[in-house]
Amino acid sequence: MILQGNQRGGARDLALHLLKDENDHVEVHELRGFVADDLAGALNEAYAVSLGTKAKQFLFSLSLNPPPEENVSTADFEAAIGKVEDKLGLINQPRAIVFHEKKGRRHCHAVWSRTDTEKMKAIHLPHTKRKLQEVSRELYIEHGWQMPRGFINSQERDPRNFTLAQWQQAKRIGKDARDIKAALQDCWAISDNQSAFRQALKERGYILANGNRGFVAVGYSCEVFAISKWVGIRAQDVRAKLTDKECLPDVDQAKDQMARDMQARLTTLQNQQNEAIQVRERAIQQKRQQTVEHHKAERQKLKEAQAQRWQDETRERQDRFSKGLRGLLDRITGRRQQIKRENEAQAYEAIRRDQQERDTLIFHHLEQRRQVQGRLERLEDFRQNHSQVLSRDIGQFKEIQQKKRESFDFKQSASPLSERDCSVSDFKSKMRNRDGPNRER
Numbered sequence: 538m539i540l541q542g543n544q545r546g547g548a549r550d551l552a553l554h555l556l557k558d559e560n561d562h563v564e565v566h567e568l569r570g571f572v573a574d575d576l577a578g579a580l581n582e583a584y585a586v587s588l589g590t591k592a593k594q595f596l597f598s599l600s601l602n603p604p605p606e607e608n609v610s611t612a613d614f615e616a617a618i619g620k621v622e623d624k625l626g627l628i629n630q631p632r633a634i635v636f637h638e639k640k641g642r643r644h645c646h647a648v649w650s651r652t653d654t655e656k657m658k659a660i661h662l663p664h665t666k667r668k669l670q671e672v673s674r675e676l677y678i679e680h681g682w683q684m685p686r687g688f689i690n691s692q693e694r695d696p697r698n699f700t701l702a703q704w705q706q707a708k709r710i711g712k713d714a715r716d717i718k719a720a721l722q723d724c725w726a727i728s729d730n731q732s733a734f735r736q737a738l739k740e741r742g743y744i745l746a747n748g749n750r751g752f753v754a755v756g757y758s759c760e761v762f763a764i765s766k767w768v769g770i771r772a773q774d775v776r777a778k779l780t781d782k783e784c785l786p787d788v789d790q791a792k793d794q795m796a797r798d799m800q801a802r803l804t805t806l807q808n809q810q811n812e813a814i815q816v817r818e819r820a821i822q823q824k825r826q827q828t829v830e831h832h833k834a835e836r837q838k839l840k841e842a843q844a845q846r847w848q849d850e851t852r853e854r855q856d857r858f859s860k861g862l863r864g865l866l867d868r869i870t871g872r873r874q875q876i877k878r879e880n881e882a883q884a885y886e887a888i889r890r891d892q893q894e895r896d897t898l899i900f901h902h903l904e905q906r907r908q909v910q911g912r913l914e915r916l917e918d919f920r921q922n923h924s925q926v927l928s929r930d931i932g933q934f935k936e937i938q939q940k941k942r943e944s945f946d947f948k949q950s951a952s953p954l955s956e957r958d959c960s961v962s963d964f965k966s967k968m969r970n971r972d973g974p975n976r977e978r
Contacts, residue, residue: 538609538617538676540669542599544651544662548580551598555635555646561829561906562638562836566611570631570650579633583650592659595652597627599669601645604682605907608900611636611892614645617676621647624668626660641907643899721754721767731779746791747782751775755791757799759937796937803934807927814920821916825909832902839898843891850887854880 545551556563556576571579580596587595601617603609615634622628631650636643651659676682720741728734735745743754743762752764752775764779765772786794857876859867867873 538604538673538680538682539602540599540617540621540673540676541602542597542621542665542669544594544665545596545598546584546594548584548596549577551596551648552577552580555637555648560637560639562636562833564636565633566636566645567632567634569633570629571633576633576635579631580648583631583652586650586652586654587659589657590652590659592651595650595659597625597649597651597662597665599647599649601647602642603644605642607680607682608903609643609680610896613680617672618645618647620672620675621669622649624672625662625665627651627662630660638899638903638906640913641903641905641910643903717756717762718767718769721762721764722769725764725768725770728778731781734779735785744791744795745779745785746788747785748788752779752782752785753788755788755795757795759792759795759934761788761792793938796934800931800934800938803927803931807924807931810923810927811920814916818913818916821909821912825906825913828906828909832906835902836895836898839894843894847887847891850883854883 556565565576568574568576568579571582573579573582583595599618599621601614614636618632618634622630622632627649630653633648635646635648637646651662653660721738721743724734724737724741724743728737731745738745738754742757746753746755746761748761748763750763751772754762754764754767756762765775768775857880858864858873864873867876
């Protein structure tokens, strides 16, 4: 059981925090040593008493969080609070105990007044973190719970202990080379000219481009495949069918286009995935809220049934006392005292029975809400894992575009002014016209 505590003031703020309706269930279990019968009044009472001292942090607040998969009874929570009380020297101090249930988990808060009314000074609480850790270790051992490794030794966490999913996260799985070759060969076989070949490649996710040494196809991952090599034909046969280089983009332009197309497509898929997850999450949240409302009704029903039974049993115990002369005789003979002791023992057992019934119902409700919470957590894991994959792929295509822009900017800055002022085809034509006479001379 993880124990976290601190000294603090702000009675009103603490009371509001402990009574927040963001929890599925809130139960003020105990108010001990206070005149007030509500939490806000009790903590304000602690504040009023503290005005006779110089203490600003007149409260000690403790949260008790058991392992999420364990069902911890109310009695075990009370025993743990008692251990903390003894360890910190807060025995018999006024205290409040509040139970919270949220997301299928039950935890507890305990608040003590630090003011010693006899000495009119705040009780000194040194080394609370270390003491709470010692009590926490004892509770894990006592109940046989699986102690967190980081709790055993905070230095023990090894950064090399990655999961398989984390280790393989950056690996990219590519297509089989035989599939790529078969796709390119099919495109070539069904095409009788450049336009048909270009369209066939496009339908299979490739862009026909003009490479440095001939025609190439740029794949969806921006890989470059030489047509003659992958189709398995001679370069002159490729040139016989593909005759117009000028209408094709170069490799950098094809990569940039493919990166933009893939980024847009993956972004669309990511948005569709997020929308589907949100719809599913809303449905689960609605189910969770319905479950909480049903649980509240069941608890109220149990509370009313126990109250009625308590009244009936109290009346029954009271009827055991004789009245009139017989009652006087019972007082003289001591029978009345015997009946009183029996009634007190039965009343104590009735209290324990009622608490056990409440705990049983609480554990049943926790199990049901854990199932709903598990669905939410699995959905969130799905969102995180798939979002990371898509975000990584989108980021890779963004990097490709960024590199192409940087490369293009560098080429533009290094080119002659005449080349920057005309199109690529015009520039090549001018260069051929300019160099022709020079070669003849």
